Amino acid sequence: QVQLAESGGGLVQAGGSLRLSCAASGGTFGDYALGWFRQAPGKERRLVAVVSWNGANRYYVDSVKGRFTISRDNQKNTMFLQMNNLNLEDTAVYYCAASNLYTSLVEGIRADYWGRGTQVTVSS
Numbered sequence: 591q592v593q594l595a596e597s598g599g600g601l602v603q604a605g606g607s608l609r610l611s612c613a614a615s616g617g618t619f620g621d622y623a624l625g626w627f628r629q630a631p632g633k634e635r636r637l638v639a640v641v642s643w644n645g646a647n648r649y650y651v652d653s654v655k656g657r658f659t660i661s662r663d664n665q666k667n668t669m670f671l672q673m674n675n676l677n678l679e680d681t682a683v684y685y686c687a688a689s690n691l692y693t694s695l696v697e698g699i700r701a702d703y704w705g706r707g708t709q710v711t712v713s714s
Contacts, residue, residue, distance in 0.1 A: 592617035592703040594686050599708030602676055606712075610671040612686030612705060619667040620644070623692035625701065626660060626671045628682035628710075635685065639671065640695040649696045653679070676712045683707040 598610040612624065623642050629635040639660040640649040648660055659672040669686060687701035694700045 592619075592622065592688055594688060594703055594705035596684060596686050596705045596708040599684060599710045601711045601713060604677055604712055604714055606676055607672070607674045608676065608710060610673065610684055610686075610708060610710070612669040612671075614667045614669070614688065620664045622688040622690060622702070623695050624660075624662060624669045625687045625689070625695040626669075627685045627687055627701075628680075629685070629707075630679075630682040633682075637695070637698045638684070640692065641669065642692045647692060673710070676710075678712050678714060681710060681712045683709050 593615045595613050598608060602608050620643055625640040626638040627635050628638050637651055638654055639658055641660045641662050645662050657675045662669040685707045686705045688703040689695045689701045
């Protein structure tokens, strides 16, 4: 059983930056592909980015390409999401997720484990 815990959310002005972290415990961290999802108020939860088990493959949705960077440190059982040039549409609760299959996260099909989320609010 893998437990995921997000941190690093907060209030930031448009154009600013935040770095989210997702700390994992239990299980073998390196066995899993990891992803970030977000859910804006009144909307469905949607994929943001995915990183493969060794960091070699990364996927981003179009709306964050060039602004967000996903990474992981398997030595520290932690995943990161560096978010730059934030805009109002990035306001959401951000969740980290883990799956045995990279493609399952990329296609938004299934995640084996979820964190509880961290709120990111971008103000004008």
